[in-house]
Amino acid sequence: MIQRVPIKFLMMTFILIVLTAISTIVMLRHSSPLTSSLDSQHQPNLIIFNSVTYTYNKQGLLKSQTNAVKTVHYEYQNKTVLTEPRMVAYTENRIPWQIRADQGQMVDGSSIIYLEGNVVLHQPEAPTSPETTITTSALTYYPNRSFAESKQEVTIQRPGTTIVAHGMTADLKNGLVNTQSKTRATYDPENH
Known part of the structure; x- marks a missing residue:
């Protein structure tokens, strides 16, 4: 028996996945230059x-x-x-x-x-x-x-x-x- 998933649930899941991906990309691109320079100093x-x-x-x-x-x-x-x-x-x-x-x-x-x-x-x-x-x-x-x-x-x-x-x-x-x-x-x- 096949159960139907409500469209509202699918849309919310899709939006959460997209937001997670966008926030990860933003964090990686805007990592602190201070942190990376400290790492390179060591x-x-x-x-x-x-x-x-x-x-x-x-x-x-x-x-x-x-x-x-x-x-x-x-x-x-x-x-x-x-x-x-x-x-x-x-x-x-x-x-x-x-x-x-x-x-x-x-x-x-x-x-x-x-x-x-x-x-x-x-x-x-x-x-x-x-x-x-x-x-x-x-x-x-x-x-x-x-x-x-x-x-x-x-x-x-x-x-x-x-x-x-x-x-x-x-x-x-x-x-x-x-x-x-x-x-x-x-x-x-x-x-x-």
Whole structure:
């Protein structure tokens, strides 16, 4: 049995559909430019895969090198996010410090670099210093000063010596490392 729908009901349904379509079109065409500009401010303005960056000192010698699997720059905050950053920074005596982490974030250009996840600083043995490896979960690195600091637990390893501490500062230029608190050291003369 077929039921008849009143014509008045059909007309009202049709009018509601048309009004909904018109209001949707008007809203899409007149979306706030402020909203769209805010959204674009938070979008990256640069994405680079497998980036390599070199900086040189006044004498033209390589001062540092930074590699990253992915580099994303946000102009809005002058912030750069690095995936798997790998850096090499040289001391005044041209001894390299190799620095790596899972993630990194450069702030204020590249004057501050926050590193997180499996952070490792390594300096090979040199005539003036023993091989040194520092590991931690998070670290702040100041490339212009060749200075690093961490408020997390750190492990410092040198031949025959392992130091575990909570927090540290490191003057990479001069190879000086200072622990902050809860410092424990183990010395093994056979491996020295």
